[in-house]
Amino acid sequence: MGLREVLTPFTVWKHVFDEPVTIKNPIGRPAADRYRGFHQNDMASCIGCGTCEAICQNAAIDMVPVDGIETRTGDSGLRPQIDYGRCCWCALCVDVCMTGSLTMSNEYTWVDTDPDAFRFVPGLEEPWKDDEEGYEREGKRVLSGIERIHMEEMPPETRISNFEEIVDGYSRAEAILEADRCVECGLCVATCPAHMSIPDYIAAVRDQDYDRGLEILYETNPFSEVCGRVCTHKCETSCAALHEGDPIAIRWLKRHIVDEVPFDRRLELIGKPAAPTGRKVAIIGAGPAGLTAAFDLARAGHGVVVFEALSHAGGMMRYGIPEYRLPYEALDRDIGVIEAMGVEIRTNCRVGRDVTMDALRRDYDSVILAIGLNMGRSTRVPGTEGPGVEKAVDLLRRITDGEEVPVPERLVVIGGGNVAMDIARSMARLQMQKYGRVGVTLTALEDIDHFLADREEIVESREEGVQIFDARGPQEVVRDESGAVTGLRTWRVKSIFDADGRFAPAYDEGDEQIHEGTMVIEAIGQMADTSLLEEALTEALEWNRGRIRIDGAFRTSEPWLFAAGDAVKGPDVINAVADGHRVARTVMDELAAREVMQ
Amino acid sequence: MEMRHLHALLKQRHSLGQLEPKGGKLAFVTVPRENLRGLLTELRDVHGFTHLVLLTAVDWMEDGLFQLTYMLNNRGRDMTLGIRVMLDRQEAQGDSIHDLWPTAATYQRELKEMFGIDFPGSPRIDEEFILEGWTDLPPYRRDFDSLAYSQQTYAERPGRVTHDPREYMKSKLYPDGV
Numbered sequence: 001m002g003l004r005e006v007l008t009p010f011t012v013w014k015h016v017f018d019e020p021v022t023i024k025n026p027i028g029r030p031a032a033d034r035y036r037g038f039h040q041n042d043m044a045s046c047i048g049c050g051t052c053e054a055i056c057q058n059a060a061i062d063m064v065p066v067d068g069i070e071t072r073t074g075d076s077g078l079r080p081q082i083d084y085g086r087c088c089w090c091a092l093c094v095d096v097c098m099t100g101s102l103t104m105s106n107e108y109t110w111v112d113t114d115p116d117a118f119r120f121v122p123g124l125e126e127p128w129k130d131d132e133e134g135y136e137r138e139g140k141r142v143l144s145g146i147e148r149i150h151m152e153e154m155p156p157e158t159r160i161s162n163f164e165e166i167v168d169g170y171s172r173a174e175a176i177l178e179a180d181r182c183v184e185c186g187l188c189v190a191t192c193p194a195h196m197s198i199p200d201y202i203a204a205v206r207d208q209d210y211d212r213g214l215e216i217l218y219e220t221n222p223f224s225e226v227c228g229r230v231c232t233h234k235c236e237t238s239c240a241a242l243h244e245g246d247p248i249a250i251r252w253l254k255r256h257i258v259d260e261v262p263f264d265r266r267l268e269l270i271g272k273p274a275a276p277t278g279r280k281v282a283i284i285g286a287g288p289a290g291l292t293a294a295f296d297l298a299r300a301g302h303g304v305v306v307f308e309a310l311s312h313a314g315g316m317m318r319y320g321i322p323e324y325r326l327p328y329e330a331l332d333r334d335i336g337v338i339e340a341m342g343v344e345i346r347t348n349c350r351v352g353r354d355v356t357m358d359a360l361r362r363d364y365d366s367v368i369l370a371i372g373l374n375m376g377r378s379t380r381v382p383g384t385e386g387p388g389v390e391k392a393v394d395l396l397r398r399i400t401d402g403e404e405v406p407v408p409e410r411l412v413v414i415g416g417g418n419v420a421m422d423i424a425r426s427m428a429r430l431q432m433q434k435y436g437r438v439g440v441t442l443t444a445l446e447d448i449d450h451f452l453a454d455r456e457e458i459v460e461s462r463e464e465g466v467q468i469f470d471a472r473g474p475q476e477v478v479r480d481e482s483g484a485v486t487g488l489r490t491w492r493v494k495s496i497f498d499a500d501g502r503f504a505p506a507y508d509e510g511d512e513q514i515h516e517g518t519m520v521i522e523a524i525g526q527m528a529d530t531s532l533l534e535e536a537l538t539e540a541l542e543w544n545r546g547r548i549r550i551d552g553a554f555r556t557s558e559p560w561l562f563a564a565g566d567a568v569k570g571p572d573v574i575n576a577v578a579d580g581h582r583v584a585r586t587v588m589d590e591l592a593a594r595e596v597m598q
Numbered sequence: 599m600e601m602r603h604l605h606a607l608l609k610q611r612h613s614l615g616q617l618e619p620k621g622g623k624l625a626f627v628t629v630p631r632e633n634l635r636g637l638l639t640e641l642r643d644v645h646g647f648t649h650l651v652l653l654t655a656v657d658w659m660e661d662g663l664f665q666l667t668y669m670l671n672n673r674g675r676d677m678t679l680g681i682r683v684m685l686d687r688q689e690a691q692g693d694s695i696h697d698l699w700p701t702a703a704t705y706q707r708e709l710k711e712m713f714g715i716d717f718p719g720s721p722r723i724d725e726e727f728i729l730e731g732w733t734d735l736p737p738y739r740r741d742f743d744s745l746a747y748s749q750q751t752y753a754e755r756p757g758r759v760t761h762d763p764r765e766y767m768k769s770k771l772y773p774d775g776v
């Protein structure tokens with residue numbers, strides 16, 4: 001050791017009276033602007049998805065209920081609580097946050113003798129909760145994909161002359177990428193009427209385990225091939241991913257799973273029904289509500305006969321939804337699985353004509369009514385009586401049946417919902433085949449921003465040449481001296497509802513138009529044909545505004561009769577499926593209860 | 599001399615991959631392990647890349663590889679070149695360059711500790727760097743489970759409860775499942 005090393009320690013003594021560089025009491029000393037201090041969370045924009053909790057490698061976050069924050073569509077009502085005994089201030093939670101609500105203040109100094117004080121829900125009352133300084137992510141989230149994987153579709157000029165399916169479906173590679181965007185939070189599950197296990201089947205796509213995916217689908221939905229194509233996909237409106245990007249293509253991923261499993265494999269995976277119970281249930285109507293109930297009942301071993309008035313099963317899935325959105329083979333496969341469970345479907349058998357309600361009541365343990373809404377409503381404006389005026393659902397049914405329907409060169413559709421779009425686009429295809437061009441005018445009461453139809457339906461209709469006139473109220477179907485239809489007379493709509501919210505359209509009579517066409521198609525809604533019930537039963541049943549009254553478990557006021565689907569609830573396939581499950585459960589509970597009584 | 603020039607020149611003597619430019623002043627190139635030393639020496643002594651900015655690694659677990667990145671800077675020309683070397687992940691051994699740049703020893707010690715990549719002959723390579731008494735997998739390896747580690751290592755304060763968003767929504771919005 002040299003002299004220098006010996007003396008050095010003493011040289012520091014010269015600093016003994018200097019101002020210290022360290023700070024005795026760090027409280028109050030501001031950190032750098034981008035310092036990562038205690039978290040901040042904007043309570044109003046956080047959706048309680050728990051992705052921050054899932055990513056935290058220190059298990060520092062719990063999702064907890066917070067007073068004043070309600071659970072609602074797309075928001076669990078939970079909020080992250082952080083345990084600063086574990087947090088390492090890495091900010092992964094901030095980087096992954098699905099809404100950008102979570103940030104960090106630059107506050108880092110805080111003394112407290114109670115260790116529990118360092119475990120709290122950021123965003124409630126900390127003094128730094130609205131501070132500007134601190135760490136926040138620049139731009140949108142980057143740890144999960146923002147943009148939806150593009151879905152290939154047939155271009156308008158190719159699709160307009162035929163009824164071939166428009167949407168291609170994902171390839172495996174595309175599906176994996178799309179599935180990878182899902183953070184498995186499960187916020188969407190509550191929104192799905194059938195509460196399908198969405199994150200679980202999306203995980204199966206990611207893991208490339210299509211058998212598992214299919215089994216998960218069948219736990220809640222025997223119409224997954226149909227729904228994978230035409231579901232109203234309300235789940236996607238509550239997806240956590242939509243806050244800073246596109247919602248996950250939940251519907252297309254469902255379709256992808258079914259597309260990847262061959263039909264025979266599907267049957268193998270679903271397996272055989274339970275041993276026969278000896279009980280028999282009659283179901284009226286082979287739409288999604290009736291057939292879902294049939295599937296559940298048959299799997300539990302009950303004998304099921306479905307009575308269907310038309311020549312094929314499927315209800316509005318076959319006779320309403322056009323083939324270019326839902327090919328018949330896809331529907332047939334879903335129905336094929338249900339039949340493989342031993343369900344007997346008696347087609348061309350209209351209850352009320354070919355068999356009576358009394359007979360069903362006598363011969364079966366229970367009867368489920370799932371007759372849908374099959375009669376088109378009319379505007380009843382002058383001129384609607386007589387030839388040249390059609391109902392959308394009648395025409396769609398005839399097109400499905402392969403009947404020759406009249407196809408004029410120019411026609412007018414009344415209605416702004418999806419059914420109106422379906423008939424407009426179907427007729428446009430037929431016109432294209434017959435005349436080589438499209439001549440469809442569509443008029444609706446609503447202005448275009450308030451159409452009931454889905455956005456994509458409006459866009460695609462226009463691409464196919466349908467001319468849309470919004471905020472037009474029909475006044476008269478115009479006819480010439482011979483009585484032939486020449487067009488539709490409309491006034492501009494000023495408002496649709498009165499001050500009390502009742503339907504009472506007000507018009508600007510000065511703004512009149514005649515939309516030319518030799519056919520007018522009404523697509524303004526449907527109603528149930530309840531004539532099968534006949535007088536005595538109609539009298540005996542309780543009604544609710546023209547619909548049979550049911551309770552929460554789908555019982556009618558008659559103990560042997562249950563009702564489900566569009567006829568009592570609606571409005572779409574997935575709701576019919578959910579109803580079908582529910583009514584089947586009620587019927588099974590009742591059958592079991594009767595078993596005990598006997 | 600710009601990057602592409604330099605690359606073309608070096609290519610005459612070393613087996614170099616394609617140049618990957620990231621803007622005018624920064625580029626990357628991949629070389630086989632046996633070419634590294636010769637290339638670094640030439641860059642340092644002939645082309646003015648006298649500064650080793652950093653040495654770091656990436657774990658390409660699925661491909662069974664570790665990637666080393668040597669960032670070299672030519673201060674005079676304000677140019678930075680990233681030299682990449684791919685190592686077999688199983689073997690996890692690189693070649694020490696502490697004799698070219700003494701600071702490399704520190705980087706190599708860090709890589710040994712955090713990734714488990716050995717650099718035989720590098721000074722103090724087996725001494726603890728910042729982790730004390732570490733017995734688990736090297737923590738920057740991607741198969742190291744940080745969450746499991748923190749759960750095993752750090753005690754949970756009692757009284758914590760969490761809720762699964764999906765189950766919680768069910769209990770609030772549709773308790774009987776429909």
Ligand SMILES: Cc1cc2nc3c(=O)[nH]c(=O)nc-3n(C[C@H](O)[C@H](O)[C@H](O)COP(=O)(O)OP(=O)(O)OC[C@H]3O[C@@H](n4cnc5c(N)ncnc54)[C@H](O)[C@@H]3O)c2cc1C
Nearest residue numbers: 285287288289309315316320351371372565566571572573
């Ligand atoms: C044109 C159109 C397009 C649609 N597009 C979509 C869509 O894209 N996505 C979506 O989710 N939903 C769509 N819907 C709605 C969806 O089709 C219905 O909500 C669903 O089919 C209702 O199911 P359900 O089982 O209650 O009735 P339905 O599907 O209507 O089935 C009822 C069945 O009962 C039969 N029946 C009636 N009376 C008797 C009787 N007396 N005896 C024997 N059988 C009888 C009928 O023939 C019919 O087959 C559309 C509807 C229409 C009209």
Ligand code: SF4
Nearest residue numbers: 046047049050052097
């Ligand atoms: S990730 Fe963001 S939105 Fe989701 S719970 Fe955490 S803070 Fe809220």
Ligand code: SF4
Nearest residue numbers: 056087088090091093
């Ligand atoms: S900053 Fe890191 S450790 Fe702290 S709560 Fe967020 S993710 Fe967890």
Ligand code: SF4
Nearest residue numbers: 182185186188239240
């Ligand atoms: S689909 Fe959306 S809401 Fe549903 S689990 Fe995935 S990210 Fe969450």
